[in-house]
Amino acid sequence: MLPHQFSDGFRYVALPCPPLPLCPLCPNVVAASTNPRPQVDSAEACSTINDALDRYTRYDADCPAPLREAIRYALLGPGKRLRPRLVLMASEACGGQIEAALPAACAVEMVHAYSLVHDDLPAMDDDDLRRGRPTCHKVFGEATAILVGDALLARAFEILASDVRPPDVAARCCAVLGRAAGACALVGGQSADLASAEAPEDQRGSLAALKGIHARKTGALIRASLELGGLVAAASAEQLSALTGYGELVGLAFQITDDLLDVAGSQEAVGKRVAKDSDRGKLTFPNLLGYEASRSEAAKLIDAACGMIEVFGPRARPLDALAKLIVSREK
């Protein structure tokens, strides 16, 4: 597998695009199933997404060079590209074309990247390592990292509004992403998560509270990825309902797995500091349920998620495979 090459020779061009070895869209997986061949295999999907993210962040001279470099560092570095791939897969499940779904895919990845940059700041989670590299503020300073997040968030909406067609779908996509990134979702979840870490140990809340935090902090953007993919493919109300239902369940399973990796994963594989949540006394699923029960809960959620997308038939096989991959991942 050749590493993905960015067009402008940026300094991390040579990193491979993960997690290809396990990707559910790889040709061997497809060949073994009765699934009609997806429009692109996984390597191609990652490369298509990375190329589009690269194009969308070239900027003209009005963007100061250090800011541009920092934006591209935060966005184009190695990542699972889970959310943009979910956008493309949801679109494909509804019979949509990749080209039409690509702006929405890039927009959600930008929102995800912005949230990581801001969450890593010293005033927030204070993390030094992300995706196996120093965090944005460690390389470019706090002021620039704050601005990187701001710029990525604004760019996400600019792209949706400009490049999704037709315009009424573009507006609907902006509304969905605006809500998912807002005070009652992504930002609210981070705020609640920070508050739970500061609370006395006996007041850190219940399983319901923990699920509520992650439904917002992680789940909302994953759910929105599915919804956007459906919207750009002109999905029916029933199809959107199936996709968002799948998104909610997969989002929660993803977070449980994140917590499990924080306990059991190695820093080298995960690419960020591990055991940090439990060290900080944050509420986590293994803390509340125990390790094995958490694994079992995640598996149940994935089964339910896969059940929801059966209505799409073979076109939803990539979504089905990705859901199963999410709970078996090592990073």
Place this chain on the structure above:
Amino acid sequence: MLPHQFSDGFRYVALPCPPLPLCPLCPNVVAASTNPRPQVDSAEACSTINDALDRYTRYDADCPAPLREAIRYALLGPGKRLRPRLVLMASEACGGQIEAALPAACAVEMVHAYSLVHDDLPAMDDDDLRRGRPTCHKVFGEATAILVGDALLARAFEILASDVRPPDVAARCCAVLGRAAGACALVGGQSADLASAEAPEDQRGSLAALKGIHARKTGALIRASLELGGLVAAASAEQLSALTGYGELVGLAFQITDDLLDVAGSQEAVGKRVAKDSDRGKLTFPNLLGYEASRSEAAKLIDAACGMIEVFGPRARPLDALAKLIVSREK
């Protein structure tokens, strides 16, 4: 003049909505001109804007209470409401209705409020005072202040996308605001401004460089306010061109006046720390041009701006009066 009352009894409800005494839309100004009476006078416009901002930030229980309180502290406190009033005035110049322009007016004020919260952070301009009150991070902490900005930015797009009609205009508005808030405009200007303050004194750049910084940092959002007001009123290409031309000139004049107030204004009147830019060695218009030449430059820009909107006839009188007010303001 009764102070504006917020609906939920928030703790700063009793502050008056400035700067009413000098407002170009006040009845006495209107009565003295041949202008057809505007749809609302200034007090009514401020009250309408504040009511809408209030409604747009009530949030449901998914938004943690401290975050909600901090968002409303940053957004609903006293302010000139210059940008939302420009949206309403631009719409009115093109024959639009206030109700149709109000979502766009609130969206630009949210972007402005977010940018102030982030710019005031210790890692950025490190300001303790804003609009006569402690800055958001001084009251609620840095983590919450970062999240407040993020939430306001996302909410601005959600509102534009959901409440501007028809949807193709909503999408166009999101694209305009996304660009104005992005890395080549608002965020890029702040980044360039921070870099200029850190540069050695003899490398702080020229008048062209300073204008370039402020065309992005201040000008882009003021220009976008005019463009959004035109768009929601179905302005023609010629009308949009006149409005954005006015916006660019007024934006620059506004920034020159800001620099002059930083030199000559009192902290009490301005509501934020004064002489901070010159103390920090930041590039400013008075530093480069001298005080009187800066005043004269601002006056020339305003004359040119007012010339650009003559095509609208009497409907643009509020824009004309506001432009003149901008250079004579004391805060």
